[in-house]
Amino acid sequence: MEFTSWILQTRMMEEANKMIVDSANRLGKAAGELRDLVYQGKKSPLVADKEELLHAEEVLEEASA
Numbered sequence: 001m002e003f004t005s006w007i008l009q010t011r012m013m014e015e016a017n018k019m020i021v022d023s024a025n026r027l028g029k030a031a032g033e034l035r036d037l038v039y040q041g042k043k044s045p046l047v048a049d050k051e052e053l054l055h056a057e058e059v060l061e062e063a064s065a
Contacts, residue, residue: 035060 038060041053 031060031063 041047
């Protein structure tokens with residue numbers, strides 16, 4: 001019974017590690033997309049001085065620190 005429990009725990013840990021890697025990859029992709037969007041927004045006179053854009057830029061700076 002203990003061996004079966006150990007196998008199940010090992011498999012669960014492997015899956016948890018895969019989920020962590022997947023989440024980190026998706027977070028990195030989302031941050032890159034947001035960074036691109038902020039860059040494009042800064043070039044547009046319609047949104048360059050909007051508070052939301054400035055806040056997004058601050059959050060990105062904090063996240064990359």
